[in-house]
Amino acid sequence: MVENRPFLSFLTHLVLIAGVLIVVFPVYLAFVASTHADGEFLSGLVPLLPGPNLVENYWHMLTVGISTAGAPPLWIMLTNSLIIAICIAVGKIIISLLSAYAIVFFKFPFRLLAFWIIFITLMLPVEVRIIPTFKVVADLGLLNSYVGLTLPLIASATATFLFRQFFLTIPDELMEAARVDGAGPLKFFRDILLPLSRTNIAALFVILFIYGWVQYLWPLLVTTDSRYYTVVMGIKRLAATADGEPQWHLVMAAVMLAMLPPVLVVIFMQRLFVKGLVETEK
């Protein structure tokens, strides 16, 4: 619509710039802190411009860490986070694809029951069943293991629903044509359904990768061995110690490094990210 109201346009940009400042400022502060040397913060006020120690601080965190906080070098934790986020995302996608496929393309006794069991997972977030879930994982001997860190998190009703929704939009005739062409259920899944789901899978991967990366409570519970620390929970440990003996520049370097991978994913895959987010939550 053509409408020329200079004042309104000015206001619009003002609102947006204010919004961006609100969103960016806390992170900018952390960034600035991460570039200064030890002791710059004792003076009582954080500097507002970046200092010269960026490379040094980040390198220190990546390779050495803060041993007094009982946290290993960041590269270990980053690697763990990466492994866990990818395992969770891939695991969720695989089991959701399979179960959505079963629910949409087959008719079998207890189909509705299966659907409801999957649906129920929506209503049971980890936070509300922490202790018994922890107990199950402990009884299975999965504490301090990648399996224990990922497996309990990979059941996903939302991903299943997304794929179910998508499968329902695939024309019936496509599956019929494939059957006439001699494709059985597994061949149809591999040759037709998977290639057609590519975009959905990618979009979901972005969302689930972030979901896996930002997990905090669960890793906190099931890991006591620092070899399995993820970066997000590791940082909390750093910060907790830092309160007593502040090494702000290093903590904030770790914060920046922990934020960077998922934020980059969002920024560079914005289209997929938005698609994944808006569609899974429908």
Next chain:
Amino acid sequence: MQTKRTIFPNKLLPYLLLTPQLAVTLIFFIWPAAQAVKSSFEREDPFGFRTTFIWFENYTRLFSEATYLNSVGKTALFAISVTLLSMSLSLLLAVAVNRVLRTNRLYTTLLVWPYAVAPVVVGILWWFMFNPSIGIAPYLMRGLGIDWNHRIDGTDAMLLVIMAASWKQISYNFLFFVAGLQSVPQSLTEAAAIDGAGPFKRFWTIVFPLLSPTTFFLLIVNINYAMFDTFGIIDATTSGGPAQATNILVYKVYADGFLGLNIGSSAAQSVVLMLIVIALTAVQFRFVERRVQY
């Protein structure tokens, strides 16, 4: 429930396909949830040798506990504040972005990334910013004569967690409002413009009512978020303190169960939380169904 017109005739295969999902769900969701329900009706003796079935005693005790009722109140205050603050800011930003043409991609990119920041990291960022000894915010506020200390002052602590939690959720709400705004047919606002309605009037009389499905959806999602996904924020900023001032339900379950090791009470709290999630989910799905009929 819907399937395809033709379906594959295999008998065994669908069960095989469902096995991984169902196994994970049963072992890590249903079974623990059932355990929580079971132990919420039991008392364990201090040595863990014997459990006694005590009906609703854990629940009645829970709801007569001042700290629990306090936690319920704090949770409500926290959830409502976060929802309102975050949603209104996001709506404002979404409307603004919807008005600009050339730069909207840039603004969107600059606004959406906090979605990817872990709640606990958000907590640390805000905690750093508001740190009473070195933070920039208390320093500025001292200049205005405000003495900020969330370590001692419960109100300050609540404000801090509300701000941090709202900040994190802005990007999410923003994206959904943008999507909602884009689905408002332009012909309607054009018609209103021809009818002589100015931009503000147009927004309140045409756009905002048409946005109500999105708004309602976000309302539920935000309450859900504030109640369950903010564990990391609380843990990193206030740890529920000072003096229970920010001890929201989900944090209390953890603190009582893991740190306090009161299994029966913690289980009862879990069950109450489950009921809340179930209620929220039911409302959301009822609503989604209704929306489909539009």
Next chain:
Amino acid sequence: MATINLVDLKKNYGPVPAVKGINLSVADGELIVLVGPSGCGKSTLLRMVAGLESVTSGRIEIGGRDVVRAEPAERDIAMVFQNYALYPHMSVRQNLEYGLKNRGTPREEIDRRVREAADILEIGPMLDRKPRQLSGGQRQRVAMGRAIVREPAAFLFDEPLSNLDAKLRVQMRVEIRKLQRRLKTTSLYVTHDQLEAMTLADRLVVMNGGLVEQIGTPVEVYDRPATLFVAGFIGSPPMNLISVEGLASAGQSLPLPRGTDIVGIRPDELTLDAPAGAHVALPGTVELLEPIGGESHLHVMLGNGQTVILSVPGRPDIAEGAAVTVHAEHAQMHPFSKETGRRTDAVANP
């Protein structure tokens, strides 16, 4: 090359019967068109032959082999779908090859067949494109190509032209006819368009309510509709069905078989001028004159309030509202019984 035999074929959806016992023999190389209004069971019937719908009872034989329990892929048929059902992520070539690859056809054989099909359908230049880069007509050709390369015992067509615009539909109809004549593959073709049915079919199967109303060549069905339903369904504009009482009240008596209470007269057999042979004359008023090019449709309201349509050549100089007399020769009348819905002069036409 094969025959298709359907023996007392039935299909129920739960308690609801969709196909109520169909018997049909399709000769080798014949093109049979199943035609009827939507919901008459024609698509269900075709899909049962394809193996996409289970059979409640009865037999389906393709090439003499009972295939009721066989998977679609084992029935040696190829199907052309209404929305083409091309695999959107595969190139045209991959679409054509997919069924052959699944059957383990040797590479050289696949290449030969794809090349031949591409030649026949003139889609050679498009082989490496994706379906979404093709026009509707081109997609239709690819869908046909996918059926041809299989060299199946029978083609099954499920309303293959209904997604095309009117002009393209006529063109593709001609092509399908030529192609089928050339390949001489036994074919079952489903459509709701009676014109498409008439022009394509070796024989027509007119269906209604899950039952066969009439089987015959297009000319037979047009010239001697076996039932009131067929009379009303085949032909455009549809046959005029006039009650015998209406004729009697107009003072007309004529020799009709016992039990006749409705007579059908095709619009082009009604005339304004009295013919030479024995005929009836019905006075009426012109309600509407529709010139449609080479001929005109004249809507005339008879004395008993019933409207009949006449197809007359050229553009008659008659004003709307004018009084006219409509004539029909006795020999051109199709006598029906309202009660049975059948012809009353039927010899042995099912």
